Amino acid sequence: MKLKQLESLLGSLQQFSNPKIELEQYPTGPHIASRMLYTAENSFEDVNSKVVADFGCGCGTLGLAAGLLGAESIIGLDIDAESLEIAYENADELELDMDYIQCDINSLNWRGQIVETVVMNPPFGTRRKGADMNFLSLAMKVASQAVYSLHKTTTREHVKRAALRDYNARSAEVICELRYDVPQLYIFHKKKEVDIAVDLWRFVPQRTQERSL
Known part of the structure; x- marks a missing residue:
């Protein structure tokens, strides 16, 4: 599938109907989502025929992008039931099978199938400090092959240091x-739209053989 086709399909998906600020719910736009997964597959072969988990999946955009690029199976995890309902509808619209689990990522005790690749757009930690790093820490424990994640560019040095020193990357x-x-989603937003510089990271665990927690 070509990049433009992938972006077009993702652009048709429903997004949050009632976003919750305490969960830092912001839609992952088709431009970023398509490039994130397209790069994961075409540059590193981390998607096609792989088991992919989407941590904090929201409306399912990243996981469904993986499905469109040939993932063997897709698992979406999110704490918010309303978001998961939208994700189900999006999967039906694209005629993709995606398993969804309602859970708190921070208390996840994974006992499921082997996950090779984790993709995520975690909370940036503006409402709850360290939320983004909690997501990354757990993703590094679950993924056997690679983790793809978005983080503010301003946190680049902190993210790299923590990944290599603390998360066994x-x-x-x-x-x-x-x-x-x-x-402009929330009442405190003064501008119609704001651009934030973010880094697309690829993290590789120390051990890349199959494993489960």
Whole structure:
């Protein structure tokens, strides 16, 4: 599938109907989502025929992008039931099978199938400090092959240091810098739209053989 086709399909998906600020719910736009998964597959072969988990999946955009690129199976995890209902509808619209689990990522005790690749757009930690790093820590424990994650560019050095020192990453690489379009969703937003510089990271665990927690 070509990049433009992938972006077009993702652009048709429903997004949050009632976003919750305490969960830092912002839609992952088709521009970023398509490039994130397209790069994961075409540059590193981390999607096709792989088991992919989407942590904090929201409306399912990243996981469904993996499905469109040939993932063997897709698992979406999110704490918010309303978001998961939208994700179900999006999967039906694209005629994709995706398993969804309602859970708190921070208390996840994974006993499921082997997950090779984790993709995620975690909370940036603006409402709850360290939320983004909690997501990354757990993803590094679950993924057997690679973790793809978005983080504010301003946190680059902190993210790299924590990944290599604390989360047992064999490598932590910024694949590219992207512009995250944050729409005017909440009452405290004064501008119609704000662009935030974000890094697309690829993290590789120390051990890349199959494993489960």
